[in-house]
Amino acid sequence: MKKSLRSIARLHCKNNIVLQIRNASQVLPQFSSLKYKIERKNFGVVDSSDVGFFKSILDEQRVLTDENDILPYNIDWLKSCRGQSKLVLKPKTTKEVSKILKHCNERRLAVCPQGGNTGIAGGSVPVFDEIILNLALMNKVINLDDVSGSLVCEAGCVLENLDNYVRDRGLIMPLDLGAKGICQIGGNVSTNAGGLRLLRYGNLHGSILGIEAVKADGTVIDCLKSLKKDNTGYHLKHLFIGSEGTLGLVTKVAIHCHVQPNAINLGFFGIKNFGNILTLYQRAKSNLGEILSVFEMADFDSINSTIRNLNLRNPIADYPFYVLMETHGSNEAHDHEKLMKFLSNEVETGLILDGTVTSEPAKIQSIFKIREGIASAGFQEGYVLIYDVTMPLKNYYDLVPMLKKRIGDKALQVYGFGHIGDGNLHITIVVPEYNKEVISLIEPYVFEEVSKVNGSISAEHGIGIRKPQYIHYSKDQSALQLMRDLKKLMDPNGILNPYKVLPDL
Amino acid sequence: MKKSLRSIARLHCKNNIVLQIRNASQVLPQFSSLKYKIERKNFGVVDSSDVGFFKSILDEQRVLTDENDILPYNIDWLKSCRGQSKLVLKPKTTKEVSKILKHCNERRLAVCPQGGNTGIAGGSVPVFDEIILNLALMNKVINLDDVSGSLVCEAGCVLENLDNYVRDRGLIMPLDLGAKGICQIGGNVSTNAGGLRLLRYGNLHGSILGIEAVKADGTVIDCLKSLKKDNTGYHLKHLFIGSEGTLGLVTKVAIHCHVQPNAINLGFFGIKNFGNILTLYQRAKSNLGEILSVFEMADFDSINSTIRNLNLRNPIADYPFYVLMETHGSNEAHDHEKLMKFLSNEVETGLILDGTVTSEPAKIQSIFKIREGIASAGFQEGYVLIYDVTMPLKNYYDLVPMLKKRIGDKALQVYGFGHIGDGNLHITIVVPEYNKEVISLIEPYVFEEVSKVNGSISAEHGIGIRKPQYIHYSKDQSALQLMRDLKKLMDPNGILNPYKVLPDL
16 A cells, blocks of 8 residues: 555645655555554444444534545654554534543544644554544634733644744743644643753643643543642642543643743854763853753754755854753843853853854744754655653763664664753664664663663653553553553543553553 | 640741741640541551551651650641641651551551641641651652752651752752741642742742652552653652642652752832732733742731731831742842842832842841741731632732621731732631631631632642532532542552541542
């Protein structure tokens, strides 16, 4: 079954750089069930009466059954996972979601919740014939309190749209991701997305004020308070943050937005070695303190591959490592002074070999384009494997040279980049084509090495379908048992996003 | 059974202003079981073989059975709750906690976990004969990574001790409470304590990196990772944050500490009316942005009662309202300039009627003493009722005049103060003595009013024993049911902190 990927491209290729797809002549990805050797569980099979029921609660055009229409929803952004769903439902209200799930639960029909489908762990596409519950039409802003900064909105709102909305009112969203033009806030919450500015604005467990979610049986759990302090009983909303749609489906979100900074500066620097990046980071933290909003690193190959494949321009010369540093502050003159003092110092110490600093929005955007392009740059050259891990800072970059040595010339590229501020390293490995032998060199090796230094085998992209069998490298048996107990409690029939997150016993 | 409160004073009165106790000639508080009309549940009764078992795993002096020794552990800080425990256990290790809980679970013996015992909802003292598991001896720092700012420590560490420890290494704890000299980090986590600087450093769901907790059956749940990003399965640690020891006992904590600010400024201002406080807050947020760390309000009676009862000095004249504002920044000159510009503007606009600003540590401390003293000031004058609610900012202060009018001259004092930055209002009502008639004027009235504006009936002090019957004002039935389901899952025999948090069906 060879098909063009053009229909997928239509769904994915908005104006966002991360969504460059590979050559349209490539074949469709292998079915996930075959690739990951998964057996279908004993769920019900959708029949015409189910479709009839769904059409009775949604209008017809929100019940997709045509194979071509459904194809893009079956394939993930990395084009490494492919499901076999025959039904996509696009609810517009929580009530519709509740009715759908109640029916599915009674009929034991499995469901795959789907947001912007920009994850890299295959969590947002089905494995077999799960019904895809796509939240894209639940995209309304419900309320914004611009004094307290509380935004309440539906789960299908695209992150960038929300950011534009709150910026018009003097605020910014507390998270920013490369995929912001497509990813949805419900998906961000369900995967506990981190992104570039976690260093400054914290994680979603801190920023999310309230959640409305629907349990597998259709019960609506309303924890949609938009208060900054609310200690009334168990903090249920956190059950839905990062559980990848396996405990409930997030339908609405209340989130704390910060005051938009008056001054933004971006610097891009060449650095001699990784040790110097760590020293620079520590000095930036103590000298720039409260205005430091982004501190990213990328090695030479990351930047080189990106500028080459995406036709971008490196604003400085070639260096072994690069640092991208941003400040957000309330006073332009103060921020500039702090930054200049810090930079001139560090140029003198030799930590910064060369660099450029700008506060011009167009230049800022063009430098960020390089950073945001790294994730998808490799797609131009071959089959891309991405690893997303957290490492203690002193070991942060170790894995890249170790993998280079281990894989040798079987890989076209092995490069590392990521968020120094939170220890999150992304490793991209480009191989000529999908190749089990190469993968067996990498997995579980990479997870073993992460585990040895008490890192995390999934920093911000979750477990999805790609890592359940490796989760024990990051979670011990009692924690896994508690996860299983929670799953059984919240979704006794196991219909929500099956085959994901939890390993088989 | 009338006893002097001196032994309680010995336990509580360290050097912290919040722990002023009432006149030692006062009688002991009424038993909570009588006050709140609670019936003992069908738990086992501790016998000599249980005590023998506990002595076999702890040394003798960590098993308290003497009535006088136990008394202070049975009474809460507000002196409004009193339990009837006959056994206090003081474990030093997680293994000991695990063995104790396993035994208690098998024998159906109820347990009351206890940290610093500084809450106001009666959550940390028993109701009947629950065994008190006091964590004070689990007070070791395990590790501090001063590059990433991750502190790992045992649950019984006193917050102020931790803050002193990390300050010596250039960091600060992300939370600061009036009770810091006594409260323990495990209790802070279990009650999701907020405090003064939540505005700047966020809440504990954001700051806590990892938790080790022991379930009712003795199983140790190890989620003690000290990573800033870790999306490997369910985020179990959040089950233990704010569940007041009813789902598990927190034994170790990993927490993110921030860089210690180079410059600290504190201002104390007189304000004409509450509306002006809100306008000032909004302007402070946009002009001081990233350096604003505290924005507190107090009405005239709060400050007046405090300086009168605690023999303090008001650094400015009498005003209807006061604002306490702090900045934390990396550059003294910049912060000073920002602050002076902001203040001279707002003096000119008339929002600030008068004020004082200081960066001298001794002066900062003396002004903070006034703010921190408000909570306990009323103890000198009578029986104190404290309400801790979150309100939408526009309604923030409404409750205080409403309560004044409603209670009339039956109260000696009704005053309001709190954290504007997160909508958390504390209301103190001082009555000549405990009086059911007055309480019936306040409860459930105050919770009904909070509920009408979608506030929270408990902002930061939890539900404890004081509010289970009112929790429905903040949680709907499906959320309550999910809470019950979680409790049953995690603690099927209901031995952990019974009678607290969850209302009876």
